[in-house]
Amino acid sequence: MNKAQFKTLGLAVIETELAGIEALKLQINDNFAKACELMMACEGRIVVTGMGKSGHIGSKIAATLASTGSPAFFVHPGEASHGDLGMITSKDVVLALSNSGETGEILTILPIIKRLGVPLISLTGNPNSTLSKAASTNLDASVEKEACPLGLAPTTSTTVALVLGDALAVALLDAKGFTAEDFALSHPGGSLGRRLLLHVADVMHKGDAIPAVSEDASLKQALLEMSKKGLGMTAIVSPEQTVLGIYTDGDLRRTLDKDVDIHTAKIVDVMTKNCKTLPANILAAEALNTMQQHSINDLLIIDDDNKLIGALNMQDMLRAGVI
Numbered sequence: 001m002n003k004a005q006f007k008t009l010g011l012a013v014i015e016t017e018l019a020g021i022e023a024l025k026l027q028i029n030d031n032f033a034k035a036c037e038l039m040m041a042c043e044g045r046i047v048v049t050g051m052g053k054s055g056h057i058g059s060k061i062a063a064t065l066a067s068t069g070s071p072a073f074f075v076h077p078g079e080a081s082h083g084d085l086g087m088i089t090s091k092d093v094v095l096a097l098s099n100s101g102e103t104g105e106i107l108t109i110l111p112i113i114k115r116l117g118v119p120l121i122s123l124t125g126n127p128n129s130t131l132s133k134a135a136s137t138n139l140d141a142s143v144e145k146e147a148c149p150l151g152l153a154p155t156t157s158t159t160v161a162l163v164l165g166d167a168l169a170v171a172l173l174d175a176k177g178f179t180a181e182d183f184a185l186s187h188p189g190g191s192l193g194r195r196l197l198l199h200v201a202d203v204m205h206k207g208d209a210i211p212a213v214s215e216d217a218s219l220k221q222a223l224l225e226m227s228k229k230g231l232g233m234t235a236i237v238s239p240e241q242t243v244l245g246i247y248t249d250g251d252l253r254r255t256l257d258k259d260v261d262i263h264t265a266k267i268v269d270v271m272t273k274n275c276k277t278l279p280a281n282i283l284a285a286e287a288l289n290t291m292q293q294h295s296i297n298d299l300l301i302i303d304d305d306n307k308l309i310g311a312l313n314m315q316d317m318l319r320a321g322v323i
Helices: 001-028 029-040 052-067 105-118 130-134 157-173 181-183 190-197 220-229 249-257 284-295 312-319
Strands: 048-049 072-074 093-098 120-124 138-139 212-214 233-238 243-248 277-279 298-302 308-313
Touching: 001 157, 029 093, 029 120, 029 138, 029 157, 048 105, 052 072, 052 157, 093 105, 105 130, 120 130, 120 157, 130 138, 138 233, 190 312, 212 220, 220 233, 220 243, 233 284, 233 308, 243 249, 243 298, 249 298, 277 284, 284 298, 284 308, 284 312
Parallel strands: 048 072, 048 093, 093 120, 120 138, 212 233, 277 298
Antiparallel strands: 233 243, 298 308
């Protein structure tokens, strides 16, 4: 087996799984809509269950649902018949995954689920299976063939089930009006949490740390202020502290290209007017997006009266872990 053959086999797997996902578009139908409606109406939790590889996929689907505004958890069907079935209440919805639709451990707990009157959504590769017929609605995740050349290892079928689970989670997310702030509440740790929880007010320089000069200042005075505060820029403000403009290291390079005398020039003559400003109450990630969209490294932060209350640059974003 040489490198070319390995690559050919790898591509064949991807093409087979892509074909399975493409065919899945036909299954976004009334059954899918009913599954979404049952989950939306759920007053308790979405309980996901599945054996083997279906169980691994089900666990991921439950995690995705839970992190996107649809409280959910995974119950192992084997453990369910030995006590864990008590986790399911009459206010819940059960999502059961089984490629064959005949998984013994799931069929064993079906009577209890039915007795509780819990809505059952099945996700199977066989719409005529026992599980499919017992469900309130069935999501057809059947595939023409597995990517495994032996047709044995769950490959395409697990990928399709995962995609279908993502479709459910995202449809519910949008229907519930789930926001980035909501997402942040369940992801407080790591870089993701920092990106979503930090606001500009948490990152910006405040008070005496803000570089600022008056509109009648000279360019030399502005440069001294920039050096003193160490942010690579300074705001230019009116006596009322209203932002009139900004002067940055980039502006200095452009000024020198024009052969301006830095000892005599006035800052108002060389500053960037109508500079980009933002309020302090937005997410730092939004400020970073603004910087990237406008190809700038510095931002002035203002209050509702356009008065200067803060300043930040790309280095502040790096230190805060927003980038």
